[in-house]
Amino acid sequence: MNIVVVGTGYVGLVTGVALAHIGHRVVCVDVDEEKVERMRRGISPIYEPGIEPLMKENMEANRLFFTTDGARAYREADVIYIAVGTPENEDGSANLTYLKQAVQDIASSVTKDVIVVTKSTVPVGTNHEIKRMFEQLAPHVRIEVVSNPEFLREGSAIYDTFHGDRIVIGADDERAAAVVADIHRPFGIPIFQTDIRSAEMIKYASNAFLATKISFINEIANICEKVGADIEQVAAGMGMDERIGASFLRAGIGYGGSCFPKDTKALAKIAANIDHDFELLKAVIEVNNKQQRKLIEKAKKRFGHLRGKKIALLGLSFKPNTDDMREAASLVVTRELVAEQATVVAYDPIAMNKAKSVLPKEVIYADRVEQALERADAAMILTEWDEFRQLDLSVYVKQMKTPIVFDGRNCYALHDVARYPIEYYSIGRKPITNIK
Ligand SMILES: NC(=O)C1=CN([C@@H]2O[C@H](COP(=O)(O)OP(=O)(O)OC[C@H]3O[C@@H](n4cnc5c(N)ncnc54)[C@H](O)[C@@H]3O)[C@@H](O)[C@H]2O)C=CC1
Numbered sequence: 001m002n003i004v005v006v007g008t009g010y011v012g013l014v015t016g017v018a019l020a021h022i023g024h025r026v027v028c029v030d031v032d033e034e035k036v037e038r039m040r041r042g043i044s045p046i047y048e049p050g051i052e053p054l055m056k057e058n059m060e061a062n063r064l065f066f067t068t069d070g071a072r073a074y075r076e077a078d079v080i081y082i083a084v085g086t087p088e089n090e091d092g093s094a095n096l097t098y099l100k101q102a103v104q105d106i107a108s109s110v111t112k113d114v115i116v117v118t119k120s121t122v123p124v125g126t127n128h129e130i131k132r133m134f135e136q137l138a139p140h141v142r143i144e145v146v147s148n149p150e151f152l153r154e155g156s157a158i159y160d161t162f163h164g165d166r167i168v169i170g171a172d173d174e175r176a177a178a179v180v181a182d183i184h185r186p187f188g189i190p191i192f193q194t195d196i197r198s199a200e201m202i203k204y205a206s207n208a209f210l211a212t213k214i215s216f217i218n219e220i221a222n223i224c225e226k227v228g229a230d231i232e233q234v235a236a237g238m239g240m241d242e243r244i245g246a247s248f249l250r251a252g253i254g255y256g257g258s259c260f261p262k263d264t265k266a267l268a269k270i271a272a273n274i275d276h277d278f279e280l281l282k283a284v285i286e287v288n289n290k291q292q293r294k295l296i297e298k299a300k301k302r303f304g305h306l307r308g309k310k311i312a313l314l315g316l317s318f319k320p321n322t323d324d325m326r327e328a329a330s331l332v333v334t335r336e337l338v339a340e341q342a343t344v345v346a347y348d349p350i351a352m353n354k355a356k357s358v359l360p361k362e363v364i365y366a367d368r369v370e371q372a373l374e375r376a377d378a379a380m381i382l383t384e385w386d387e388f389r390q391l392d393l394s395v396y397v398k399q400m401k402t403p404i405v406f407d408g409r410n411c412y413a414l415h416d417v418a419r420y421p422i423e424y425y426s427i428g429r430k431p432i433t434n435i436k
């Protein structure tokens with residue numbers, strides 16, 4: 001079976017590597033020549049723990065190949081996975097330009113029957129539109145379209161692919177569904193087969209539900225601060241109820257990343273297009289927008305104004321173990337701090353290079369956490385990297401002008417912080433004001 005994966009971003013590359021690892025022959029196609037050149041040398045274009053050894057192992061076993069020659073790959077393919085980006089349009093809807101281009105590329109090259117599997121997150125109805133496009137553009141062959149949405153998380157993408165909770169296969173054609181199910185069987189993950197539209201909806205509904213959990217717990221955290229409860233205790237107590245579940249109840253400065261922000265907006269738009277006002281989801285989005293500014297609000301309350309203050313930012317990526325800066329809270333926080341005329345010194349263990357091209361030019365970058373904290377008036381923790389969680393708290397006391405820490409990810413236990421002369425503001429917990 002010849003498998004081709006179109007697009008080698010987080011989803012495409014991880015899919016290609018994982019399918020090769022369970023024994024398939026996989027050709028990964030990308031239009032980005034530089035990326036393909038690097039992957040051919042075994043270098044991953046994305047920072048993702050564990051990916052490079054797996055890439056190399058499967059390339060050496062002659063199961064995994066990278067090319068820009070899509071036409072040839074599509075001609076020889078039995079199954080083609082589409083994993084190109086579906087970013088956000090200005091109005092919040094999903095931009096299907098890359099997807100449609102990939103469909104055209106495939107249609108103009110295939111010479112035999114093929115199954116096309118859509119991994120990209122696409123609005124309900126898109127796979128049927130793809131099917132219609134193929135019927136028009138490549139009437140000489142039979143192309144079956146299958147929806148196979150992806151649920152991996154960045155930073156644990158390899159683990160998630162081998163240990164996912166389910167593989168969703170949406171198909172109208174039983175034979176195509178069976179072929180795709182067989183391809184995935186070696187993962188040993190439960191397969192949920194359904195119709196195409198339901199599969200498309202499962203993806204959006206899953207992301208929207210997880211985003212709802214986050215905004216919900218953040219609202220509870222905001223109330224906890226005012227009534228003197230502790231969000232960590234509250235989340236732990238809630239999570240013990242299996243109907244609620246313990247995961248995705250970490251309060252903080254909101255969700256970012258390439259998917260929750262765009263997929264929640266896209267689903268709200270899908271609803272609006274059929275005259276359904278998805279009020280709950282709109283509130284989830286609004287709560288998140290406010291939550292990303294929470295540390296700024298706290299700092300302004302503490303200092304009055306931030307003009308001339310040196311603020312150390314710890315963590316820039318939208319979450320740990322990735323260098324992805326898409327919709328990271330740091331984008332909002334740095335913009336606000338610069339507008340407030342604060343001096344911003346930032347440090348991130350991995351994302352600094354990517355950050356430099358997207359954050360305001362006024363941001364100064366430090367090579368080490370100690371350097372960022374040096375003589376700072378305040379620190380803001382935006383991403384819960386292990387490096388910050390494990391940091392000896394005395395470093396704040398030693399390095400900073402005033403050890404005032406705004407922790408947007410609740411990295412430290414309050415009883416640990418209480419042992420140091422630190423002023424500490426976190427999310428949904430009591431502040432600690434131990435500065436002498
Ligand atoms: N990033 C994530 O964690 C997850 C993403 N998704 C969805 O998967 C899709 C892909 O997302 P990412 O991997 O983050 O995208 P990405 O933006 O990181 O990568 C897309 C890749 O496709 C390539 N490409 C674009 N047009 C092409 C064409 N015509 N032929 C060949 N290559 C082409 C680009 O050069 C790029 O390398 C999106 O729909 C996203 O919503 C779903 C689950 C998780």
Ligand SMILES: O=C(O)[C@H]1O[C@H](OP(=O)(O)OP(=O)(O)OC[C@H]2O[C@@H](n3ccc(=O)[nH]c3=O)[C@H](O)[C@@H]2O)[C@H](O)[C@@H](O)[C@@H]1O
Binds near residue numbers: 153154155250255
């Ligand atoms: O569609 C997608 O692209 C993916 O989106 C998310 O994965 P990802 O964005 O990589 O990362 P998550 O671990 O879900 O975190 C997303 C954001 O939510 C925040 N978050 C997460 C969990 C939590 O309890 N609290 C919280 O604030 C994180 O800090 C981060 O900013 C989903 O978890 C994946 O299942 C899905 O495939």
